[in-house]
Amino acid sequence: MVFPDLQLTRRGERERSMAVLRRSRNVLLRWNKHVSLEYVSTRPMASKTPVGFIGLGNMGSPMAKNLLKNGYPVIATDVFPESCKELQDLGAQVVDTPAEVAEKADRIITMLPSSPNVIDVYIGPNGILKKVKKGTLLIDSSTIDPEVSKEIAAVAEKMGAVFMDAPVSGGVGAASMAKLTFMVGGVEEEYKAAQELLTCMGVNAVYCGQVGTGQAAKICNNMLLAIGMIGTAETMNLGIRLGLDPKLLAKILNMSSGRCWSSDTYNPVPGVMEGVPSTNNYQGGFGTTLMAKDLGLAQNTATNTKTPIPLGSLAHQIYRAMCSRGYANKDFSSIFQFLREEEGQ
């Protein structure tokens, strides 16, 4: 096994990130105590009123563009103002902080990297909940810890706003073509209002249940995706070493029982498919860091629910090892390249 002591060597790092999350959670709990329970007003279904969008990265930027294309005025912000430039040129109003977005919009979508960023954007010093209006619909499409979604939803509810989690499946290409799938958790009565916006950015929106269940579905999907991608990369590598042409092997897998999304839609071997990150030096797509983060979420939830996930845990260790060996910013299908480099050692 290539990573026998990774768990030990990474323990300090894990403890540091858990401490950040714990501190953020304590802020949430303190905040929760200081706000009184208020009535959640019913928002009028005014269709083309401004929509706030926070987090204009690989996914957020094309998602916000699709809202503009559908005629919604967009009020946007990102911690890096240069991320907003393109959207501003297309007509979006750019403001400095999430609180300012909340002053101007009663529907807000957030698309941020991870739990600490989401906590900061909602309850930080310039966060949405500093200025949120009663009845505001808050949709978080980031992939984060379901417990964080539940805690933010509780605070938002006390302030008269509604928070829903709506993480997405589909990469940057799907975001650009408005072909995302949204997994939605939250108050069922508000689902229709959320759907109105989500269908501008995706083809499927699935209501999963109470707040946090969208994240649960997303975490399960990504754990399977990670395991499938590693399996596909291992298989392709073995086949190539056995003298098979990679395109031929992919064709056989894709007409056989080994077929999966990683083999037929997102093959990790350069040159097997067009238009995928493996054929573009693993640029763009879904970063290895983000996959490692999602597997960390799967690991936490599995530990909390005493659920055995031996392959999910191993996938987590493998993606963390990749991050520390220069693959952090490459697409997660670079596991193939990682294995090729490993075998030489």
Ligand code: NAD
């Ligand atoms: P990204 O890092 O490209 O974009 C995140 C954006 O959030 C950045 O522009 C960053 O500057 C901004 N940001 C961070 N903290 C902020 C703050 N405090 N205030 C304002 N802006 C802030 O990430 P991404 O690839 O767009 O992914 C976003 C989320 O979507 C992640 O949770 C990821 O797991 C999930 N996701 C990504 C993909 C994909 O293919 N990239 C697919 C499905 C789901």
